[in-house]
Amino acid sequence: MSDTHVFEDIPLSREQVVNCSFSNWYWRYKSHVPKSRVIKPLPQSFMEYLGADGIVLPEDGHYEVEMGDGDGEYSDWSDEDGADKTDASKDQQKVFAQFQDVHDQIKQTIKEWGAVTPKLNWSAPRDATWILPSNTMKCTNASDVYLLLNASNYVMHDLAHAFDDVTTKEGDEIKETQTEFELVLRKWVNINPALEFRVFVKQNEIVGISQRDLNYYDFLKPLESTIRELVETFFDEVLRETFPDDDYVFDVYLPRPFDKTFLIDINPFARVTDSQLFTWHELSQLTPQDDYELRLVTEVNKGRFAVKEHTENQVPKDVVDASLDSNAMAELAKQWQELQMKAEK
Ligand SMILES: Nc1ncnc2c1ncn2[C@@H]1O[C@H](COP(=O)(O)OP(=O)(O)O)[C@@H](O)[C@H]1O
Ligand SMILES: [Mg+2]
Numbered sequence: 645m646s647d648t649h650v651f652e653d654i655p656l657s658r659e660q661v662v663n664c665s666f667s668n669w670y671w672r673y674k675s676h677v678p679k680s681r682v683i684k685p686l687p688q689s690f691m692e693y694l695g696a697d698g699i700v701l702p703e704d705g706h707y708e709v710e711m712g713d714g715d716g717e718y719s720d721w722s723d724e725d726g727a728d729k730t731d732a733s734k735d736q737q738k739v740f741a742q743f744q745d746v747h748d749q750i751k752q753t754i755k756e757w758g759a760v761t762p763k764l765n766w767s768a769p770r771d772a773t774w775i776l777p778s779n780t781m782k783c784t785n786a787s788d789v790y791l792l793l794n795a796s797n798y799v800m801h802d803l804a805h806a807f808d809d810v811t812t813k814e815g816d817e818i819k820e821t822q823t824e825f826e827l828v829l830r831k832w833v834n835i836n837p838a839l840e841f842r843v844f845v846k847q848n849e850i851v852g853i854s855q856r857d858l859n860y861y862d863f864l865k866p867l868e869s870t871i872r873e874l875v876e877t878f879f880d881e882v883l884r885e886t887f888p889d890d891d892y893v894f895d896v897y898l899p900r901p902f903d904k905t906f907l908i909d910i911n912p913f914a915r916v917t918d919s920q921l922f923t924w925h926e927l928s929q930l931t932p933q934d935d936y937e938l939r940l941v942t943e944v945n946k947g948r949f950a951v952k953e954h955t956e957n958q959v960p961k962d963v964v965d966a967s968l969d970s971n972a973m974a975e976l977a978k979q980w981q982e983l984q985m986k987a988e989k
Contacts, residue, residue, distance in 0.1 A: 653811070656811050657811075658807060658814065659815030660889055660914070661806060661809075663889055666680075666766070667826050672886060676882060676906060678831055681829045683826065684824055686746060686826065691803065694793055694794060695800075699790065699795070700737075701787045701983065702786060750786045750789055750829065751786050754789075758832070759782050759832035760783050760789070761782060761783060762783060762792060762827060762828065762830075765802055765825060765826050767796075767798040768799075769795065772791075772799075776788055791983065802825075803825070809914060809916045835897055835899075837856065837859075839898045839899055840855075840896070840897050840898075841855060841897075842854045842855075843894050844913065845883075845893065846890070846931075848884060849932030850936050851931075851936050852922055852926075852939065853936065854920035854921040858921070858941055860942070865942075868938055871898060872938055874905050878905040883907075887910065892910055893910070894911070895908040920939075921940075
């Protein structure tokens with residue numbers, strides 16, 4: 645939500661950003677986090693691949709993982725590939741050889757777990773689901789992982805701008821180069837977004853809880869006390885004494901029958917983190933002494949949040965640009981089709 649109030653200074657230190665990097669907290673809270681694997685360090689060639697314009701997909705991204713799909717599609721495509729394989733495409737495939745180890749680990753993890761969802765140190769490619777036929781972040785082959793990562797502005801933010809929002813000198817000795825990039829693969833869980841909540845912690849106390857998905861769900865209201873209880877218990881038993889900062893924002897998933905709390909992510913208590921149904925102005929004013937609010941989208945205010953978050957990021961800039969230029973549009977449609985065919989292969 646955008647703040648209409650005067651800009652409040654909410655400090656953010658380098659240390660806070662580093663503490664929220666996935667592998668810096670995952671090991672401590674592992675039993676509460678959906679099964680995950682961290683691939684780290686990432687070779688320079690992989691980082692360059694992610695940062696490059698355009699998307700090259702591995703030719704083995706799919707069929708090495710899903711064996712015997714038996715519908716004949718694959719052999720059709722592979723024949724065609726073989727027939728017009730150019731030097732350029734061979735060169736492109738060399739890219740993957742440079743980070744063969746990462747590539748193999750992605751394939752191996754998917755083989756073991758069936759499906760994964762990727763993220764880098766801080767961000768998941770939530771803005772790039774449009775690039776997969778399922779319109780989710782569910783990856784059932786390595787190409788899906790590459791498509792999502794390459795198409796996401798959020799992932800690019802991690803790569804190039806992770807420390808841009810730091811406002812204090814605290815933790816300045818932590819150099820950007822010391823923070824290694826990591827690829828996190830999480831085992832795919834069918835999450836019901838209605839039961840995801842964002843919890844704001846200030847001076848080591850909960851100051852607010854918000855629904856994370858901003859749609860109206862009529863079944864949430866009667867669950868208010870359950871949600872508060874689960875979140876408070878989890879905070880007291882797991883995070884309060886152990887997370888290194890006093891101010892942070894954590895995300896939980898509370899699936900029925902409400903006997904387990906899953907920790908999804910930990911984020912800095914700062915404007916870079918979406919304030920959901922609060923505003924950062926409000927959050928900056930709250931004190932831990934007050935009773936905290938649990939905010940849900942209600943029948944009355946649901947219209948206000950009908951616009952999906954990060955809407956501006958859901959259509960890629962290429963598509964917007966191309967829509968103003970018919971040649972570019974045709975070219976884009978062609979590339980798109982090719983990618984989809986490869987991804988489905
Ligand atoms: N293991 C998983 N399986 C399926 N979806 C997941 C899984 N972990 C997280 N998600 C979904 O991805 C969303 C974003 O994940 P999160 O780690 O919070 O990234 P970000 O900080 O970039 O938003 C979550 O809100 C959740 O809906
Ligand atoms: Mg996050």
